[in-house]
Amino acid sequence: MTSLARALAQPQLEPTGASDACSPRGVPLVPSRRRQLWSCPSLHPASPNVLEVRVLVVNTGGTIGMTLHDNGLAPQPDAFVQSLRKLPIFHDEQYAQQTFMYDYYGENTLVLPMTKDYKRIVYSVLEYNPLLDSSNMTTDDWVKIGTDIKKNYEEFDGFVVLHGTDTMAYTASALSFMCEHLGKPVILTGSQVPIYEIRNDGRDNLLGALMIAALYVIPEVCLYFYNKLYRGNRVTKVDTGSFSAFASPNLSPLAIAEAEITIKWDTVWRGNSTAKFQVSTELNRNVGLLRLFPGITAATARAFLQPPMEGVVLETYGSGNAPDNRPDLLEELKKATDAGIIIINCTQCLKGTVSPSYATGQVLIEAGLIAGGDMTPEAALSKLSYVLAKRDLDLDARKKLMSQNLRGEMSSDLAGTRLCLSKSRFIQVIAKCLNISCKEELEAVRDAFTPPLACVAAKIGDIETLEALKQMGSNFCLDDYDGRTPLHIAACEGHLNVVNYLLSHGVTVYAKDRYGDTPLCNAVRFRHRKIVQLLRQTGAHFSREKLDEAGTELCSLAASGDLDGLEIWNLAGADFTKPGYDGRTAVDVVGSRGLNIT
Incomplete structure (x- = not known):
């Protein structure tokens, strides 16, 4: 049995009638009927398209x-x-x-x-x-x-x-x-x-x-x-x-x-x-915060670092410093890291980052501590709890994760590698014509011009141009005048390589254009099977309203015997038990026509 056959074989909803939810006036509430009501111009004279x-x-x-x-x-x-x-x-x-x-x-x-x-x-x-x-x-x-x-x-x-x-x-x-x-x-x-x-x-x-x-x-x-x-x-x-x-x-x-x-x-x-x-619902509770203070004893540190402790955020002085004339304290820290306890070095200061500039900071690196950069203690503690719960990773892999920027919790050294706007020849020409030079105005020009340019590049499948726009600092999640992103365009045109490129650069699959359509809706409409599969793997899905509206479309496809169209909708996660305008489902229509879906 195919996946389409399994979908059509699911239990059906009751036909519209007494079992349906009813409106305050006693009229059965059919999703498509509600859609007609909230799009009714009499309810919204300013615009018939309320989203x-x-x-x-x-x-x-x-x-x-x-x-x-x-x-x-x-x-x-x-x-x-x-x-x-x-x-x-x-x-x-x-x-x-x-x-x-x-x-x-x-x-x-x-x-x-x-x-x-x-x-x-x-x-x-x-x-x-x-x-x-x-x-x-x-x-x-x-x-x-x-x-x-x-x-x-x-x-x-x-x-x-x-x-x-x-x-x-x-x-x-x-x-x-x-x-x-x-x-x-x-x-x-x-x-x-x-x-x-x-x-x-x-x-x-x-x-x-x-x-x-x-x-x-x-x-x-x-x-x-x-x-x-x-x-x-x-x-x-x-x-x-x-x-x-x-x-x-x-x-x-x-x-x-x-x-x-x-x-x-x-x-x-x-x-x-x-x-x-x-x-990820697995969190490790055996973590804690230890704040250095003048005169802290080695016994205090030793007591805090005893099992079952597995991870510690050590709040240190200034840019990540600790006393380097306290071999007893440093020995306790070294014993703990040798025993497999991960210790993250975070500054007590409200602002700033951990840096090994001072000898008093270098001794903590030698003791096995991991520099926490500019993470807040709250972020470092919860990150430890998250990473230590990954039991499939060994100690070295966990330490590596703790030093990586996972969710923007710490500043990245790569932040400054993006090309400067002022070095972009395209932006320079536009800026000269508009007689602007300050950074804010240059960024405004970039953000105004690059979305339609990116959409054109997506339409013709030009990844090289997209890469050039990316180096300018362009944001591919920004939309054009119609509310469409480059991902919408690539999904319509069937450019799988462009879709994959955009997704790999963080473009959202959930953006909606002025009609409420997502890239997944576009890929389904133009029947680009591989793009539908890729978007679904990334987490794309229909909204509840789109699923409700799909009932009539699915019935129409079933009535015309369009099994390819039904298969595309099935790959996209359509619900074949949703009724159309007359209360029948695609399952009903397939059954009445005696279509072979095996």
Whole structure:
């Protein structure tokens, strides 16, 4: 039996009727009918093409949703969604009722007012029970958050995790390593003051996180606070009483939300793997932080480094220094590294990096410590927990991983190898015509001109031009006037080598054009089988809405006996049990025609 035959042999859905969910008016809720309703010009006179973007909000607890009790601020179950529902800035009840949104997505789903580019951000809230103060967070809670993201990964375009501020930097760092080959934004946020208070920071933080998670494909675990989006493994909490509670000392923000949201795409981390997204849920708890201080005894270090300890972050002075006149202390460190304990050398300073410039730093290298660069202690600790859990790796391989830049957690020496913009002949000519010379204006010219050039190169399969644009610092994830990226174009044209090149340079498979189509949709439409297979291997998938809309298309293919078309849709992950406009499925149509699909 072929894969298509197996797909068509799956259990069928009940035909549209009494068993279907019904709208408030008693009309059976057929997905295609809902699509017609939310695209109806009478509901949206400004534009007939409203695109819904979905975000999952994982509410773990924290100050943002706390209420005042007799013993102080504490989480209140089931109160958060009901409170947001009353705030027009967070929920458009009229739109929800007119489009039967609750029947389709559930009662814990809300929708923001329409954005200026005619998009609706629909967000569902997954609330943990019990809600947690972040001081009570453990590695088990990190695993739960990661597992929930994985479970819902294909249903949503982005994820927001509500979290208390005390340990938010630890969770953000841990999730950044746990989420392997991430292709969608995961944004942690919270607040210093509960969202129910008259004057608070929770509303702006939540709204900003929702908008960035929905509207920008930033494939990182991030932290959004006080109008700034940070890389999650670069932050640390620096203030208990200010709305500006977090800082990223060694990396500028990825985005700043002021009158406009400005994304610094050159800073966004992109992997070079075409592997599919997964979450590593194995973490090693036998790790710890040890801070040097004047007069620390060898006995203290010895006690801390005893089994079952397997990994330690040693917070040292300045640029990674320790006393070189303390052979007793250095001997304990050397004994530990010889015994297989991995010790990472991180600076106690808020800003800066570990450097072997001083003799007092060189003695730690001789003792077997690994330089942690400019990693924060939170990032180094969670990275140790992640790497040490990889039991299939030997000690040398783990040490090598700890010294590598896995998720942008440390500055790379390769950062300066990119060609300078001012050396690009193309940019120089354009800049001369426009009479500009400053770096910011040059970058603006590059970002305006290179997306359409990259799309043209993708159309004709010109990898050499794409490589030249890359050396200019071009971002292939930026789209053209139609919202299409070079990957969209290459998928349409069937250039497998270009698709592979773009994917290997971190281009996202989740970008949507103005019609809501992804590169996978384009590859299916033009029947490029190998590209469909490659995109699927990388993690591409149809959205829930596209799967629902596909029912009619699949029935049409089945009615015309187009088995090749059905096979392409099957490779792309289509659901053959989705009904078409008349309630029949592709399975029904195949059966009625007596087609041979074996």
